[in-house]
Amino acid sequence: MKLNDIPHANWQLARRADRMNPSFIRELLKLTEQPGVISFAGGLPAASTFPVPAFQEACAKVLRDDGPAALQYAASEGYGPLRETVAAMLPWPVDPAQVLITTGSQQGLDLIAKVLIDAGSRIVVERPTYLGALQAFAPMEPEVVSVASDAQGVDMDDLAAHASGARLFYVLPNFQNPTGRTMTEARRAALSQRATEWHLPIVEDNPYGELWFDAPPPASLTSRHPEGCIYLGTFSKILSPGLRLGFMVAPRALYPKLLQAKQAADLHSPGFNQRIATEVMKDGFLERHVPAIRALYKSQRDAMLAALTREMQGLGLQWNAPDGGMFLWAQLPPGMDAIELLPKAVAKGVAFVPGAPFYAQQPDPGSLRLSFVTATVAQIDAGIAALAASIREHRQASPC
DSSP states (O other), rough: OOGGSTTOOOOOOGGGGOOOOOOOOHHHHHHHHSSTTTEOOOOOOOOGSSOOOHHHHHHHHHHHHHHHHTTOOOTTTTHHHHHHHHHSSSOOOOOOEEEEEEHHHHHHHHHHHHHOOTTTTTEEEESSSSHHHHHHHGOOOOOEEEEEEEEEOOHHHHHHHHHHTTTTEEEOOOSSSSOOOOOOHHHHHHHHHHHHHOOOEEEEEEESTTTSSSSSOOHHHHOOOOGGGGEEEETTTTTTTGOEEEHHHOOOOTHHHHHHHHHHHHHHSOOOOHHHHHHHGGGHHHHHHHHHHHHHHHHHHHHHHHHHHHOOOTTTTEEOOOSSSSEEEEOOOOTTTTTHHEEEEEEHEEEEEGGGOOSSSSOOOTTEEESSSSSSSHHHHHHHHHHHHHHHHHHHHHHO
């Protein structure tokens, strides 16, 4: 039913509503819910890593000791002890007064868009980049410019050609979604220096930074130039996405406007959830918990890399080997389209995410993202074998 077909109503969409589109990945997940499909598609953390007993104890304690306050309205900035916990866990000096608790880091992107982006203003993103950020920015009607990136991170020459006048540069330096790549120390140093010279604000999104396998990534961009960066983090990947808790660290001059946008959006993130998270994380819990996540994800990555090496011989597929996070990035042989391949793969019992939706400009139809963290080793072996069979079949049907 169209809006103007509703009797006795004259609903008219705002112009920005036309720029709101359903998440390609969310729609894809409906397809992967078919029985028997092994999914490498969703960007979901492994449910086996959720510390359910710790949450059970924390819920009981919060309700017993602080129940009325936990169930009441709360401060828009966030629960004070949680803001202090966030400041303490970051590896550079952070004042808790600069920490804003958000309803997932996705809300942080929405607040940034509302506060910093006007219609027609230029923003710069990596090529490719996180689809959810493109969705958050789109309703503000910016001019989105994507800059080239390689295995070391953003191409500084290409960024230099597009940085002038940009409102912000959105970047995921650690185990990027979708590619899994990590920006090198040399690129970070160059980016921080040049962004300062260009007066280019940086939005540093870091949902995966704690999920390193052998060594932590280089120091954050924000730690190098705090007043020139907004830093986004989340508890979704190290505790639970169901909490819907994230945070941002903002320059003091910008913080009040972000807070006002937060107040207008939802008054505050769930105070009960904030207290639970704070209780769970006390006494060094994350220092014990996160290494187990890293070990699990590393074993799953290794299993997928081994399966790809074994199954893809002679098929022309190329892929990377991420040093952390949840994803690896693959490239089909020239002329093959990942969106066309997907239904054939699903028919054989495996799903992935085509890479094209992650591009603001110049999409690469042959790219695809594989998530390795929600499948068992046996499922990884079976799923990669099915993917290889679908590629082989597709090549025979449509020679490249």
